[in-house]
Amino acid sequence: MADPGDPETSAVGQLWPWPEQAEVMRTVLDASTDPIFNILEDGTYRYVNAAFSGPFGKTPTDIIGKRIWDLFDRAEAEKRMSVVTRAFATGETIVFDVRVPTATGDRHYITSVRPILDAEARVSSVVCISKDITERKRIELEREKLIQDLQTALARVQTLSGLLPICAHCNKIRDEQGDWTRIESYISAHSRAEFSHSICPDCARGAFPEMNG
Secondary structure: OOOOOOOOOOOOOOOOOHHHHHHHHHHHHHHOOOOEEEEOOOOEEEEEOHHHHHHHOOOHHHHOOOEHHHOOOHHHHHHHHHHHHHHHHHOOOEEEEEEEEEOOEEEEEEEEEEEEEOOOOOEEEEEEEEEEOHHHHHHHHHHHHHHHHHHHHHHHHHOOOOOOOEOOOOOOEEOOOOOEEOHHHHHHHHOOOOOOOOOOHHHHHHHOHHHHO
């Protein structure tokens, strides 16, 4: 009886022989604009496509056989390997965001890490497929900055709005804690205004009558 899981007898295998099927799949992987790579438990790259190697200024041949520490600094490599190690340990598919430093600036990707099982159902390697989300990240950062700017501007507009309780005799203002403070202290604490003290002509005449001659 035919084994439906065998490449030669599966629905796809019935359309063309396995060698041709494998060549088609390799062509699709190599031509993909999404970075795709296969990595072993020790961090060795067994396969990478041009979309993965290109941002490093390398060809797939330059990278295959190298380890993750050969491409990234230690902190970045350890971060990535922790996900690979988890996929080997649990057999689960993991999706996470990664940053790739390149000569033209950082690129951001969302990467799916999928374990590949051997005949004994043990994880033999993992296949990683990444999607470039650099533009989306840029838009998100710009939106967050815009929101922060708007919140700051709104806070400034609302700083001295509303009804301010002020003493009719000494002109002190009662703050949010119920304390009475000098008007200049209150305004300085709630805005960017700063004060310098002088004396107006009317007060000068009252305070220094000898200068009125």
